[in-house]
Amino acid sequence: MTKPKIYTMCFAKVYPLYIAKAERKGRTKAEVDTIICWLTGYSPEELHKQLNKQIDVETFFAEAPELHPSRSLIKGVICGVRVEDIEEETMKNIRYMDKLIDELAKGKTMEKILIADEIV
Incomplete structure:
Protein backbone atom coordinates (compact mmCIF):
# COMPACT_ATOMS: atom_id res chain seq x y z
CA MET A 1 0.00 0.00 0.00
CA THR A 2 1.42 3.39 -0.96
CA LYS A 3 1.57 6.28 1.45
CA PRO A 4 -0.87 9.16 1.01
CA LYS A 5 0.72 11.98 -0.99
CA ILE A 6 0.52 14.38 1.96
CA TYR A 7 3.01 12.21 3.89
CA THR A 8 5.75 12.82 1.35
CA MET A 9 5.08 16.51 0.81
CA CYS A 10 7.69 18.85 2.22
CA PHE A 11 6.30 20.44 5.39
CA ALA A 12 7.96 23.72 4.39
CA LYS A 13 5.64 23.77 1.35
CA VAL A 14 2.50 22.99 3.38
CA TYR A 15 3.27 25.51 6.11
CA PRO A 16 2.79 28.62 3.91
CA LEU A 17 -0.61 27.25 2.87
CA TYR A 18 -1.70 27.21 6.52
CA ILE A 19 -0.45 30.77 6.93
CA ALA A 20 -2.18 31.96 3.75
CA LYS A 21 -5.48 30.39 4.85
CA ALA A 22 -5.26 32.12 8.22
CA GLU A 23 -4.17 35.48 6.79
CA ARG A 24 -7.03 35.50 4.24
CA LYS A 25 -9.34 35.52 7.25
CA GLY A 26 -7.46 38.23 9.13
CA ARG A 27 -5.44 35.91 11.36
CA THR A 28 -1.66 35.87 11.75
CA LYS A 29 1.39 33.71 11.15
CA ALA A 30 2.10 33.93 14.89
CA GLU A 31 -1.28 32.33 15.61
CA VAL A 32 -0.56 29.52 13.12
CA ASP A 33 2.82 28.96 14.77
CA THR A 34 1.17 28.85 18.21
CA ILE A 35 -1.26 26.18 17.03
CA ILE A 36 1.47 24.08 15.41
CA CYS A 37 3.68 24.34 18.50
CA TRP A 38 0.76 23.49 20.81
CA LEU A 39 -0.09 20.40 18.79
CA THR A 40 3.44 19.10 18.22
CA GLY A 41 5.47 20.27 21.19
CA TYR A 42 8.00 22.05 18.97
CA SER A 43 9.25 25.38 20.30
CA PRO A 44 9.05 28.25 17.79
CA GLU A 45 12.80 27.86 17.20
CA GLU A 46 12.50 24.10 16.69
CA LEU A 47 9.59 24.63 14.30
CA HIS A 48 11.69 26.91 12.12
CA LYS A 49 14.64 24.51 12.24
CA GLN A 50 12.32 21.77 10.96
CA LEU A 51 11.13 24.08 8.17
CA ASN A 52 14.75 24.76 7.18
CA LYS A 53 15.53 21.03 7.09
CA GLN A 54 12.95 20.58 4.32
CA ILE A 55 11.55 17.39 5.90
CA ASP A 56 8.37 15.72 4.75
CA VAL A 57 5.09 15.91 6.68
CA GLU A 58 5.38 12.36 7.99
CA THR A 59 8.85 13.06 9.42
CA PHE A 60 7.66 16.38 10.86
CA PHE A 61 5.11 14.53 12.99
CA ALA A 62 7.39 11.57 13.71
CA GLU A 63 10.05 13.92 15.10
CA ALA A 64 7.58 16.03 17.10
CA PRO A 65 8.90 16.40 20.64
CA GLU A 66 5.56 15.71 22.31
CA LEU A 67 2.20 15.58 20.59
CA HIS A 68 -0.30 17.33 22.83
CA PRO A 69 -2.13 14.83 25.02
CA SER A 70 -5.45 16.66 24.55
CA ARG A 71 -5.35 16.41 20.76
CA SER A 72 -7.67 13.41 20.89
CA LEU A 73 -10.42 15.75 22.10
CA ILE A 74 -10.43 17.50 18.71
CA LYS A 75 -13.65 16.55 16.95
CA GLY A 76 -15.33 17.45 13.71
CA VAL A 77 -15.18 17.01 9.98
CA ILE A 78 -12.21 17.90 7.82
CA CYS A 79 -12.04 17.06 4.11
CA GLY A 80 -15.35 15.22 4.49
CA VAL A 81 -14.02 12.83 7.13
CA ARG A 82 -14.68 12.83 10.87
CA VAL A 83 -11.33 13.40 12.56
CA GLU A 84 -12.22 11.09 15.43
CA ASP A 85 -12.86 8.21 12.97
CA ILE A 86 -9.38 8.30 11.39
CA GLU A 87 -7.40 5.30 12.58
CA GLU A 88 -3.93 5.87 11.11
CA GLU A 89 -1.99 8.01 13.60
CA THR A 90 -0.02 10.19 11.18
CA MET A 91 -3.11 11.02 9.12
CA LYS A 92 -5.04 11.73 12.30
CA ASP A 117 -12.46 20.69 26.55
CA GLU A 118 -13.67 23.33 24.12
CA ILE A 119 -12.03 21.97 20.97
CA VAL A 120 -14.76 21.31 18.44
Missing part, protein backbone atom coordinates in the same frame (compact mmCIF):
# COMPACT_ATOMS: atom_id res chain seq x y z
CA ASN A 93 -2.36 14.19 13.45
CA ILE A 94 -2.33 15.90 10.05
CA ARG A 95 -6.12 16.28 10.21
CA TYR A 96 -5.94 17.57 13.78
CA MET A 97 -3.68 20.35 12.53
CA ASP A 98 -5.97 21.01 9.56
CA LYS A 99 -8.96 21.23 11.90
CA LEU A 100 -7.23 23.64 14.27
CA ILE A 101 -6.17 25.90 11.39
CA ASP A 102 -9.73 25.77 10.04
CA GLU A 103 -11.10 26.85 13.41
CA LEU A 104 -8.61 29.73 13.46
CA ALA A 105 -9.70 30.79 9.97
CA LYS A 106 -13.36 30.60 11.05
CA GLY A 107 -12.66 33.26 13.64
CA LYS A 108 -12.48 31.26 16.86
CA THR A 109 -10.30 32.79 19.55
CA MET A 110 -6.99 31.13 20.35
CA GLU A 111 -8.24 30.48 23.87
CA LYS A 112 -11.18 28.45 22.53
CA ILE A 113 -9.06 26.62 19.97
CA LEU A 114 -6.39 25.52 22.44
CA ILE A 115 -8.52 24.74 25.50
CA ALA A 116 -8.92 20.99 25.26
